[in-house]
Amino acid sequence: MLSFVRALALTSLLLAMPTPSLAMPHAYQMPVSELARIVDAPLTPAVSIGPDQRTMLLMERHPLPGIAEISQPELKLAGLSINPMTNGEARTAYFSGLSIQPLSGGPARAITGLPQEPRIAHVTWSPDGKKLAFTLTRESGIELWTADVTTARAMRHGTMRLNAVLGMPYAWLSDSQTILCQAVPVKRAAAPQEPQASAGPIVQENLGQKAPARTYPNLLKGPHDEALFEHYLKSQLLVLDASGRAKPLGQPALILDARPSPDGKYVLVETVHRPYSYLVPLSRFPIRSEVWDRAGNLIRRVADLPLAEVVPISFDAVRQGPRDLAWRPDADASLYWAEAQDGGDPGKAASVRDRVFMLAAPFKGEPTPLVDLSYRFSGADWATGQLALVRERWRKTRQERTWVLAPDAPAAPRKLFERSYEDRYGDPGNPVRRRTARGTYVMTVSDDGKGLLFSGEGASPTGNKPFLDRLDIQTGRQERLWESQAPSYAVVAHVFDSSGKRLLIRRESPTEPPNYVLRDGDQERFITRFVNLSPEFAGIRKELITYKRADGLPLSGTLYLPPNYDPAKQGPLPLVMWAYPREFKNAEAAGQVDRSPFVFDRVSHNSPLVWLARGYAVLDDPKLPILGDGEAEPNDTYVEQLVAGAKAAVDEVVRRGVADPRRIAIGGHSYGAFMAANLLAHSDLFAAGIARSGAYNRTLTPFGFQSEERTLWEVPDTYFKMSPFVNADRINEPLLLIHGAADSNPGTFPMQSERFYQALKGLGATTRLVILPHEEHGYRARESIMHMLYETDQWLEKYVKHRPSETPKLP
Numbered sequence: 001m002l003s004f005v006r007a008l009a010l011t012s013l014l015l016a017m018p019t020p021s022l023a024m025p026h027a028y029q030m031p032v033s034e035l036a037r038i039v040d041a042p043l044t045p046a047v048s049i050g051p052d053q054r055t056m057l058l059m060e061r062h063p064l065p066g067i068a069e070i071s072q073p074e075l076k077l078a079g080l081s082i083n084p085m086t087n088g089e090a091r092t093a094y095f096s097g098l099s100i101q102p103l104s105g106g107p108a109r110a111i112t113g114l115p116q117e118p119r120i121a122h123v124t125w126s127p128d129g130k131k132l133a134f135t136l137t138r139e140s141g142i143e144l145w146t147a148d149v150t151t152a153r154a155m156r157h158g159t160m161r162l163n164a165v166l167g168m169p170y171a172w173l174s175d176s177q178t179i180l181c182q183a184v185p186v187k188r189a190a191a192p193q194e195p196q197a198s199a200g201p202i203v204q205e206n207l208g209q210k211a212p213a214r215t216y217p218n219l220l221k222g223p224h225d226e227a228l229f230e231h232y233l234k235s236q237l238l239v240l241d242a243s244g245r246a247k248p249l250g251q252p253a254l255i256l257d258a259r260p261s262p263d264g265k266y267v268l269v270e271t272v273h274r275p276y277s278y279l280v281p282l283s284r285f286p287i288r289s290e291v292w293d294r295a296g297n298l299i300r301r302v303a304d305l306p307l308a309e310v311v312p313i314s315f316d317a318v319r320q321g322p323r324d325l326a327w328r329p330d331a332d333a334s335l336y337w338a339e340a341q342d343g344g345d346p347g348k349a350a351s352v353r354d355r356v357f358m359l360a361a362p363f364k365g366e367p368t369p370l371v372d373l374s375y376r377f378s379g380a381d382w383a384t385g386q387l388a389l390v391r392e393r394w395r396k397t398r399q400e401r402t403w404v405l406a407p408d409a410p411a412a413p414r415k416l417f418e419r420s421y422e423d424r425y426g427d428p429g430n431p432v433r434r435r436t437a438r439g440t441y442v443m444t445v446s447d448d449g450k451g452l453l454f455s456g457e458g459a460s461p462t463g464n465k466p467f468l469d470r471l472d473i474q475t476g477r478q479e480r481l482w483e484s485q486a487p488s489y490a491v492v493a494h495v496f497d498s499s500g501k502r503l504l505i506r507r508e509s510p511t512e513p514p515n516y517v518l519r520d521g522d523q524e525r526f527i528t529r530f531v532n533l534s535p536e537f538a539g540i541r542k543e544l545i546t547y548k549r550a551d552g553l554p555l556s557g558t559l560y561l562p563p564n565y566d567p568a569k570q571g572p573l574p575l576v577m578w579a580y581p582r583e584f585k586n587a588e589a590a591g592q593v594d595r596s597p598f599v600f601d602r603v604s605h606n607s608p609l610v611w612l613a614r615g616y617a618v619l620d621d622p623k624l625p626i627l628g629d630g631e632a633e634p635n636d637t638y639v640e641q642l643v644a645g646a647k648a649a650v651d652e653v654v655r656r657g658v659a660d661p662r663r664i665a666i667g668g669h670s671y672g673a674f675m676a677a678n679l680l681a682h683s684d685l686f687a688a689g690i691a692r693s694g695a696y697n698r699t700l701t702p703f704g705f706q707s708e709e710r711t712l713w714e715v716p717d718t719y720f721k722m723s724p725f726v727n728a729d730r731i732n733e734p735l736l737l738i739h740g741a742a743d744s745n746p747g748t749f750p751m752q753s754e755r756f757y758q759a760l761k762g763l764g765a766t767t768r769l770v771i772l773p774h775e776e777h778g779y780r781a782r783e784s785i786m787h788m789l790y791e792t793d794q795w796l797e798k799y800v801k802h803r804p805s806e807t808p809k810l811p
Contacts, residue, residue, distance in 0.1 A: 305319065
């Protein structure tokens with residue numbers, strides 16, 4: 001392994017190198033027809049059950065956007081990606097149509113009145129289920145629309161343009177008539193123009209205070225960015241009546257969120273204000289949280305948090321002051337939130353880490369402490385004033401606890417669960433929530449009033465078996481009401497009543513795509529009849545395989561073989577292994593199975609299963625756990641464990657006779673790309689690699705990465721040993737690098753692939769770098785995805801499929 005000094009010198013030298021032109025512009029290419037068909041295959045609709053529990057909404061998914069849409073102007077400010085043309089989020093996914101399906105039977109009715117080729121998003125039901133609201137994105141902005149469920153006709157609601165730079169721009173009030181929305185101010189001036197000449201340098205300083213920060217993307221860079229940030233974030237709250245008439249609520253402000261209370265009498269408004277930061281994103285800016293009445297009057301300032309640039313980088317670290325403010329869904333108007341009692345620093349010794357508070361209307365006096373927690377608050381579920389669940393967890397130990405409370409009664413909290421959240425086999429699931437008449441969601445109390453309905457994935461050594469249970473609140477015992485049964489896979493999509501007998505389940509099998517089934521007792525009836533949209537994959541063979549690492553740790557993966565494959569005639573195949581390593585603190589949990597052999601595999605363009613169409617076998621998601629048992633940290637032996645896990649997977653597919661050991665490719669996306677490069681650097685198990693949108697030089701993320709929270713200066717050898725960039729001279733297999741030119745995912749900026757390519761090229765490696773214009777961490781444009789498949793196919797054909805097979809040894 002390179003010494004600290006030598007590795008640092010190498011890294012500094014290569015980073016200081018001028019960036020040459022990496023390639024001439026290259027026209028988008030189309031892959032072979034069998035791959036192109038996968039990209040263009042239609043998608044099944046998304047579904048939502050209406051509050052009346054008699055109606056299903058079908059939402060047709062918008063096809064892949066073209067590069068022209070992805071290439072629209074984009075502003076990256078304070079961690080946000082903004083489309084200045086629409087004043088919304090950049091790269092939003094849309095629906096292309098809506099239909100109403102009665103659960104009692106009969107044909108679906110399409111929502112009419114929409115423009116041609118609509119771009120629909122943010123779809124919600126009114127609390128009474130009689131209307132739908134949604135946004136339509138036009139060239140000039142984002143509009144609010146509503147649709148009457150009875151007539152299935154839609155129309156624009158109001159004349160304002162919505163401000164959706166932070167996502168959901170509106171909320172129904174409990175009367176099902178009124179909508180609160182965030183609108184672009186009517187008299188807003190034109191966007192500020194960047195001055196031709198700078199007024200002066202950008203200066204930052206630190207006077208000896210430690211202020212470590214992880215690698216945040218899209219930060220503000222100067223006064224012009226600040227002006228643009230304020231221009232596009234500023235909103236006017238409007239209250240719309242049933243006809244769409246608008247009444248302003250308060251004054252325009254930099255509004256982060258506005259949520260009406262369940263009774264509709266108050267609004268929790270969160271705004272951001274100066275001073276801003278060039279070091280941390282919007283979530284750490286000064287935030288003010290206030291309760292307003294329906295006239296816009298300030299009733300209570302709950303919090304005014306200062307700029308939080310100095311927060312420890314540990315995963316359990318939080319900013320000081322009230323956080324996670326929310327309305328209790330079971331009460332008229334009662335807030336709850338958590339506050340750190342240890343300064344937000346997990347490194348400090350403290351018996352109480354977090355305290356949860358409540359404050360009810362009329363919001364006078366001091367907030368009421370609800371519960372003290374030894375770990376960090378991680379969420380709450382509410383049923384009634386006599387029943388709530390509060391969860392806490394601590395990442396360092398992977399422990400979590402769930403407490404039973406009576407929020408409106410002076411009773412001590414009682415522990416319901418204490419467990420390792422890594423233990424999937426022992427996961428009790430989560431409470432089933434039901435929608436109230438006000439549109440809020442509360443836990444479903446069982447029909448005897450003594451329990452709660454819980455649903456979960458049901459992980460087991462033979463694969464996931466989703467379930468529905470009745471959990472006794474007093475004893476913690478769980479009674480199984482329903483469970484997925486082989487040879488199909490089903491999950492609970494909706495529970496209609498407190499008995500748990502009337503369910504909507506989504507069922508699928510290896511040969512049948514997911515469909516929705518209404519289950520009433522033992523009687524079942526199909527609601528949808530979605531068909532297999534990729535019939536050419538109907539004959540693939542699939543098996544959940546299990547095997548062991550050299551140290552005895554059990555591992556698993558899903559092996560796929562092409563349709564009509566006959567091992568006796570065709571012999572071992574070239575194989576694509578696609579993986580993503582994960583860290584664990586518990587050996588037993590690290591070896592657990594978390595998939596089902598009975599799911600239907602829709603072959604999408606992002607799936608490694610596309611290579612079945614080209615005659616490859618595929619080992620998908622072979623488990624590559626990185627274990628740090630006891631006091632040991634997982635990454636201290638990352639390379640050794642990674643190679644051991646990959647070798648176990650390779651040995652198993654070769655032992656089965658389905659994979660040619662000289663024709664196996666390793667690939668992955670993001671941390672999976674980092675994995676692929678490391679496996680090429682530290683083993684000779686693979687013929688070639690495919691690395692998409694990865695990070696390869698850990699000195700560029702010096703204050704932690706992925707699950708590593710120690711800094712470069714604390715464990716330099718770990719950072720260097722784990723960096724494929726530092727070990728580029730050990731890579732002697734062909735490596736294809738693909739990256740989005742606009743990648744702003746923390747730590748995986750395009751420079752990671754560019755500099756890694758330069759290192760590999762300088763060392764004489766066989767490598768190719770493909771930069772996809774305008775693409776983010778994940779790729780969306782049809783042209784980009786087609787080209788990605790073209791490049792990968794060419795690489796696999798040349799360096800894997802047609803690589804000479806291993807010469808058999810003579811007896």
